[in-house]
Amino acid sequence: MSMVSTEHLYKAFGRFMAVRDVNFNVEKGEIVGFLGPNGAGKTTTMKMLTGYLPPTAGTASIAGHDILDEPLEARRHLGYMPENVPLYDEMRVYEYLAYRAKLKGLYGKSVRAEVGRIIDRCGLETKRKNMIRTLSKGYRQRVGLADALLGTPELLILDEPTNGLDPNQIRQIRELIRELASEHTVLLSTHILSEVEMICNKVIIIDNGEIKAADTPARLTGSLRAAGRVSVEYKGELDVVMRELGAIPSVKKIIYEGTLPGGWQRLIVRAEPGTDTRERTAAIIARLGYPLRHIYRHIPSLEDVFVEMTRHD
């Protein structure tokens, strides 16, 4: 059973379609990065999953509970940290978390135990009696995360949990999320791609309200056009090398990039994604007796994938 599964989810704001035919699954135990440019529809999709915004069409289920038919049961299985972390400014941290814990169905002694555990976990010990109004952005963010964690829900939906934090705080929150992976399934949105590469084992890319890709980071980067690209610099004849390299079966195209100072020729060898032509390229140049000073196979990053998928030109 999937932790999250959406079926043809649509959301229209007036005439504007913010989310169009979104289908994806999140399996138990996965940490999924939800990526997309500003205004792509990430927050809107998350708000629909948490039951705050009703979908215009389609539906979704959380841990097997349909968000429209069994909204309360679906919400019992998730912890949500909204974008910009709205909190009651006039409450104290402990008081707020205890209130939220009770709302989520905890009662009696378990409220104290759970809130205490979460406060320790999120590094809020020194702030437990502070008024939420007086907290810095980083601590507000932690209170929001703590709220989502209360009651150990199976699914965490975090909307830009590291938004606006300094590098140290980002690192701490990231470590926290990584630790959480053992107990929770996580769906998080972010604009920090390096973060996704570090902690996520699945990536969903959305653009203009449509899902563009959903796969593991490795497979996404591997399937990219830039994946099999090898750049070469050698000194020697151009035509003969181009002809010889063109004969390698996996090579699709060879681009001459110019002659560098000292007579070094620079070539880009574009091959099928997932193939490595370095060895054969080097062998050919060596057989011709030309000096070779640089050979490099491009490893595409998630950023390349992101740009490729969401480029509008």
Place this chain on the structure above:
Amino acid sequence: MEQEETIPKTQTSEPVRRRTSWFATLRILYLRELKVYLGTPFGWVIIACAMALLGFCLQTVIQIMSKATGEGVMYYLLNNINFWFFFIFIFPLITMRSLAEEERQGTLEGLLTAPVTTTQIILGKYLAAYTFYLIIWVPLLLYPWMGQLANLYTEYRYGITASGEIPYLLADWFGPYAILSLMGAFFIAVGLLCSAMTRSQIISGILCTSFMISFYFTGRVTELWGEFPAAPVFHYISCTEQVSSFSRGLLDTRPAVLYLTLALFTLALVKRVVDYRRWTR
């Protein structure tokens, strides 16, 4: 937590547990709302102002009663233009922030994504605001006792046996409190409706004030236009006339039906508004 989750699965009485947890959640929401009223200066400022203004009314009442007699203090206190002048502003003050502020801060999102229904949220807010409204009238019960104190002081200081007394007669007190509670039940619901319609406290307050003023004057239409075929309708909804008869001890079931029905209807409307605003957002 563990128990909550596991016990019902082995028991057969599933619906019973749901009911109790429904009210438990309502209670949590209600207590937090009440804490916002009583745990912040906001609520106490309202209570203090209401007390001061009531004291001002009482002063006028004493003037009146020194000439006219025949009715109890409560009658003169409530059938007094001073009283109405501030009474209609109590409701926007109590309710203007409840849902509007929640939406402005964005905390409504947190509430509605917790396992809580819209009905529970609205009832929690409504009951808390209504409780607070009732609390405003509690100090009134001290007036007879304060009257006694004043008499004692007069006797001690000037040697005159003062005879002015505010008796604790159930007849004098039950009627006014009954009509105040009934009107409050409806007007608080109206205030909540105004608060649900906007994210601005100011606009919510203005909406509610306008309603209160219109409702008050609608009840007095017959004083201007005299009796005409539709006049009974205006008498029926006239809050000044109802207060007048209730505070004389003339209890009537019609206002009770009127206000309770309107309150329920308005609350249903609040739920529609909150849901509708979510659908279109």
